[in-house]
Amino acid sequence: MLDKKDQQLLIALQAQARLTVSELANSINLSDTPCLRRIKKLEQERVITGYHAAINPKALNLNVLVYAFVRLGQNSVSAAQQFEQHVEKLPHVLECSVISGSYDYLLKIIAHDLESYELFVKHQLGGLSCIANIESTVVLKQSFSKKQLPL
Known part of the structure; x- marks a missing residue:
């Protein structure tokens, strides 16, 4: 404590x-x-897990933030492992969360523009055989993003 x-x-x-x-x-x-x-x-004790620099994505020409809802073709351990291992290697995927509801995963993805996001989906995610469906929500404006946890 x-x-x-x-x-x-x-x-x-x-x-x-x-x-x-x-x-x-x-x-x-x-x-x-x-x-x-x-x-x-x-x-x-792994309360502090690392130290990071906060970088402005727009300064690196990363202008599009997308939340992608992913449904796997089958609800199996092997499909989940295959998916998680694949997306962890993708630098544009900032977060991967297992969620409840009609989708299995929520991905937070950053891209240069909508065209590069489309290519990412078609070539990086779409080629993964365990994925049945991807639904994307593009962030129009991020009002704020908190990095500090409430203590």
Whole structure:
């Protein structure tokens, strides 16, 4: 269970992961060594799973965000494994979630434009024999995207 200091530490790291240990320790009223110990413990317990740079997709000409609903042809472990292993290798697939309802998966996909998304679907996803149906929803405007978890 996380105590108050761990929560404060996580809030500070979510806001700015590039803070030095001294800056983090200062922000939560700890000295450097106990702060570093807490960070290492949170990493070992897989509470902290990594550190990432937030990159503006438009700066890389990635202008289209799509949510694709995927239904597999059969509800089997082998079809699910084949699908998951395939899409995990695709760099344009940012997220893959198993969902309930009439579809099996929800993919979050980024592309340069609609034409490149169409090619992606036809050549990267459509060729996978375990897929029965793909329904795409194009994001017209993303109002916000939160990266910080509520603590």
